[in-house]
Amino acid sequence: MEDFAKLLTSIAALVGAIAWPTALLLIVYIFRTELRLALNKVPMLLDRVKKASVPGLALELDRVADDEAESGIDKNGNITPRQLEAAARIAIQAEEAGSQEALLRELDRLCLEYDSLRRSLPSGEKRTRAMTRVIAKMRSLAPSLIDFLDTYKGSGSAGSRLAAIAMMQMDPRAADLAWLKDRFSTEQPFLLYHAALALQNVANICDTPEKKRNLREVAGQALAKVKSFAGVPDRGTVEVLEMLLSSLPH
Template structure:
């Protein structure tokens, strides 16, 4: 009997989720959030176990979530992302600075990336938002789908945002350097060097500077 229960556990869980989504208020949204959480957690585990495969795993997760979100209507994914943006702001405001808060915020960014493809149509709105969480969401979208039109905006994050958000802007610039074609090399170089200037002297040992330098090295290597 125990073997049978274990063997059919996942099928039972899926059936219960389907019933919940049909009969409980907010059931569809709750099911989507659980799926998003599972996908994001799998990405985090993959990054820890196989860092070299993490970008492809992240993209695959974002593609699966995008397909799931499409059936929910045109504004569903946007509302989910705004909810995650508020979650970031609450965590940042309510927790003391330190490793624990950083880990929680990294989990939130992973969820944002996983929802990134599903919300790319809201990129301009998030970029122009007065909400730090929404601007972080824009950066997360650009980490999974870089755009040459946003490079200067990313560099401006180093003048405006808190270090955690600026770090993820650096990651977005690094992804852009790896993905965008050689025709964008000059724009990338200008944006990265501007970000380094905004970061200022004495920050060469910071993670933000290190990622920016990796991005610049990537651009220079691809231009050879």
């Protein structure tokens, strides 16, 4: 990155010295090797998003989101039978096709959609509904892409981290409690709420007293962090964490 920064500095100096049309042609010629290498380093996420989407997959995800919105089965954003059914159907189709590339492209598109919604819409019910549609679609893809969990956990994109949370919601066995706990120090309310739901789902697979105590400690620290925020804490997140704590032994 340092070498590329020096390259850009040299380009700027050259542009300032001669006329722009001539400079452009000269730059492309002189730095053709460096520019080719730089372009090759563009994140694979963007490369996948550029490729054509799979119409059948997009339609399937839209159907799931539309069904949930119309039926109002769970306005709190919990996992529903429709999402589980769609996830199983998509997993079978992906296995038959022998490729996960189309699913990855669609998940990356949803990550970017979430990031765009956060930037473009004001906080409120409309934005929350739009974001809930996104995570409903992410859940339908999550079981098929669980092998990529670490990649999405480590992303600087909030949308990618939401995708990681969706994977943990759908497969609690893959939940990283330490990582989920850290969300309560760094994320915005929507991700906090869904991180709390992920912890709630982990409780369903805690089969030893030690695991339950560990989960209780994480949930207690998460709740304390949420309540320490300036202003009114997110009510939904507080309710999920308090309910979780009440279900776990001291």
